[in-house]
Amino acid sequence: MSGGLGLSLGTLPFLSDAESRSISPENFTGAKGKGGMATEGTGKNCARDLGQGWKISPSVQIAAQTTFEIAHIEGPGLIQQIWMTPTGNWRYSIIRIYWDDAEHPAVECPVGDFFACGWGRYAPVISLAICVNPGSAFNCYWPMPFRKRCRITLENIANEPMTLFYQVNYALQAVPEEAAYFHAQFRRTNPLPYKQDYVVLDGVRGQGHYVGVYMCWGVNNTGWWGEGEIKFFLDGDREFPTICGTGTEDYFCGSYNFENKVTKQYEEFNTPYAGLPQVIRPDGVYQSQTRFGMYRWHIMDPVRFKKDLRVTIQALGWRSEGRFLPLQDDISSAAFWYQTHPAQPFPSLPPRDHLEII
Numbered sequence: 001m002s003g004g005l006g007l008s009l010g011t012l013p014f015l016s017d018a019e020s021r022s023i024s025p026e027n028f029t030g031a032k033g034k035g036g037m038a039t040e041g042t043g044k045n046c047a048r049d050l051g052q053g054w055k056i057s058p059s060v061q062i063a064a065q066t067t068f069e070i071a072h073i074e075g076p077g078l079i080q081q082i083w084m085t086p087t088g089n090w091r092y093s094i095i096r097i098y099w100d101d102a103e104h105p106a107v108e109c110p111v112g113d114f115f116a117c118g119w120g121r122y123a124p125v126i127s128l129a130i131c132v133n134p135g136s137a138f139n140c141y142w143p144m145p146f147r148k149r150c151r152i153t154l155e156n157i158a159n160e161p162m163t164l165f166y167q168v169n170y171a172l173q174a175v176p177e178e179a180a181y182f183h184a185q186f187r188r189t190n191p192l193p194y195k196q197d198y199v200v201l202d203g204v205r206g207q208g209h210y211v212g213v214y215m216c217w218g219v220n221n222t223g224w225w226g227e228g229e230i231k232f233f234l235d236g237d238r239e240f241p242t243i244c245g246t247g248t249e250d251y252f253c254g255s256y257n258f259e260n261k262v263t264k265q266y267e268e269f270n271t272p273y274a275g276l277p278q279v280i281r282p283d284g285v286y287q288s289q290t291r292f293g294m295y296r297w298h299i300m301d302p303v304r305f306k307k308d309l310r311v312t313i314q315a316l317g318w319r320s321e322g323r324f325l326p327l328q329d330d331i332s333s334a335a336f337w338y339q340t341h342p343a344q345p346f347p348s349l350p351p352r353d354h355l356e357i358i
Contacts, residue, residue: 003016003017003018003078003171003173003174004018004078004080004143004170004171004173005078005143005145005173005175005176005179016173017173017174018078018171018172018173019032019171019172019173020169020170020171021073021077021169021170021171021172022035022167022168022169022170023070023071023073023167023168023170024166024167024168025038025041025042025057025058025059025060025165025166026038026055026056026057026058029072030071030073030168030170036052036053036056037052037053038052038056038057039052039056040056040057041056041057041058041059042057042058042059042060042061042163043055043056043057043058043059044056044057058165059163059164059165059166060163060164060166061161061162061163061164062154062156062161062162062163062164063156063161064156064158064159064160064161065156065157065158065159066155066156067153067154067155067156068153068154068155068156068164069151069152069153070152070153070154070164070166070168071150071151071152071168072149072150072151072152073146073149073150073151073170074148074149075100075146075147075148075149075150075172075175076145076146076147076148076172076173076174076175077145077146077150077170077171077172077173077175078143078144078145078146078170078171078173078175079143079144079145079146079150079168079169079170079182080141080143080169080170080171081139081140081141081167081168081169082138082139082140082152082166082167082168082169083137083138083139083140083166083167083169084111084138084164084165084166084167085135085136085137085138085164085165085166086111086136086138086154086162086163086164086165087162087163087164088156088158088160088162088163089120089158089356090110090111090112090113090117090118090120091110091112091113091118091120091355091356091357092110092156092157092158092352092355093110093111093112093154093155093156093157093158093162093164094108094109094110094111094154094155094157094349095107095108095109095110095111095114095152095153095154096108096152096153096154096155097144097150097151097152097182097184098150098151098152098153099146099147099148099149099150099181099341099342100146100147100148100149100341100342101148101149102341102342102343104342104343104345104346105346106181106182106183106184106341106342106343107182107183107184107185108184108185108186108346108349109184109185109186109334110186110355111138111154113186113214113216113332113333113334114138114140114184114186114214114334115130115132115138115139115140116130116132116214116277116293116295116334117132117136117138117278117293118214118215118216118293118332118334119216119278119280119291119293119357120357121278121280122134122135122136123268123277123278123293124270124277125270125275125277125295126270126271126275126277127270127271127272127273127274127275127295127297128141128272128273128297128299129141129142129211129212129297129299129336130214130295132277142182142211142336143182144181144182145175145179145180145181145182146175146181147175150170152168157352157355180207180208180209180338180339180340180341181338181339181340181341181343182336182337182338183208183336183337183338183339183343184334184335184336184337185201185334185335185346186332186333186334186349187199187200187201187332187333187335187347188330188331188332188333188350188354188355189330189331189332190218190330190331190332190354191220191328191329191330192315192327192328192329192330192331193328194326194328195326196326197228197231197312197313197314198312198313198314198315198331198333199310199311199312200213200215200230200311200312200313200333200335201309201310201311201333201335201337202310202311203310203344203346203347204305204308204309204310204337204339204343204344205307205308205343205344206307206308206339206340206341206343207305207306207307207339207340208304208305208309208337208338208339208340209298209302209303209304209305209337209338209339210232210298210302210303210305210309210311210335210336210337211297211298211299211302211336211337211338212295212296212297212298212299212335212336213295213296213311213333213334213335213336214293214294214295214333214334215292215293215294215295215313215331215332215333215334216291216292216293216330216331216332216333217248217291217292217293217294217329217330217331218289218290218291218292218329218330218331219289219290219291219292219327219329220289220327220328220329220330221317221325221327221328221329223317223318223325224257224317224318225248225315225316225317225327225329226247226248226249226257226258226316227247227248227314227316227317227318227324228247228248228313228314228315228316228327229244229245229246229247229248229313229314230244230245230248230251230311230312230313230314231243231244231245231311231312231313231314232244232303232309232310232311233309233310233311233312234303234304234305234308234309235305235306235307235308236307236308237310243303248313248314248316251296251313252274252275252276252294252295252296253271253273253274253296254269254274254276258276266279266281266290266292272297272299273296273297273298273299273300274294274295274296274297275294275295276292276293276294277293277294277295278291278292278293279291279292279293280292289330297336302338309337311335313331314326315327315328315329315331
């Protein structure tokens with residue numbers, strides 16, 4: 001067996017030569033037999049009567065406008081799970097992951113959006129790839145193989161310090177030649193220009209497969225907003241895509257406006273592969289717009305490409321006389337895919353004021 005790759009309930013009895021390791025503030029390097037040895041840390045005062053080995057360093061403080069290196073691992077290996085709970089504004093904490101000797105990150109995303117909580121407030125997420133548990137426990141199960149090394153950083157772009165609790169569980173093991181590298185990219189357009197498709201992903205070059213997206217959708221009109229089609233442009237497609245969906249809620253594996261037909265209200269849901277875990281409803285005062293958080297994981301139906309990939313989605317509502325209305329909504333996304341290495345450099349992240357949720 002290939003260690004952490006290909007794990008399932010049915011493969012758990014099979015032995016492997018992989019070596020389990022874990023990085024946390026109690027073992028910054030993940031070295032064997034070096035956990036729980038801290039004598040300084042955020043828990044030192046609480047453990048002053050107990051001493052070394054008693055939760056001296058459960059977390060780290062990241063100063064404003066600084067970057068902290070969560071992990072630096074020599075490979076080959078496989079990231080199996082990432083858990084963290086960050087304080088502060090989740091749009092102002094940027095997670096980046098670098099594979100092997102790459103200058104540019106393969107993952108660059110605000111931490112809330114990476115963990116399917118992009119509106120800056122807790123919502124339970126119950127899926128195979130991402131779980132968000134009470135009270136703000138972010139869990140990622142995307143398998144992430146690497147060959148030479150892996151670096152994970154978190155940048156605090158806020159003007160205040162933050163506290164981060166985290167654990168990175170990984171295996172040191174051989175990586176098959178056919179294993180591709182995990183990528184994630186964040187984008188936001190606010191507002192979407194009239195009659196313009198929202199770009200989920202573009203500029204991807206190489207061979208790989210698209211495995212999912214988390215989207216934040218802030219509605220700026222009344223009425224239903226999800227008639228737009230998602231489009232996958234594969235391997236040289238230009239004006240017209242190879243794959244074209246039938247509607248936004250259809251793509252996210254729902255139907256008929258995500259509406260509960262009894263209550264006549266939007267109905268949140270979580271499944272292993274798709275969900276609408278968050279609906280933020282107007283409160284009658286300053287919380288005036290309806291906002292949605294949705295995920296769609298292509299775990300069983302990855303969208304494969306050999307040379308290039310572009311993904312777009314339309315924003316469509318209704319206007320008079322049964323006509324579609326192109327919407328000008330606040331839309332952001334975290335797209336996830338695997339591909340050959342190295343990837344093209346990403347577009348620059350929006351500046352902090354454009355990341356902010358108002």
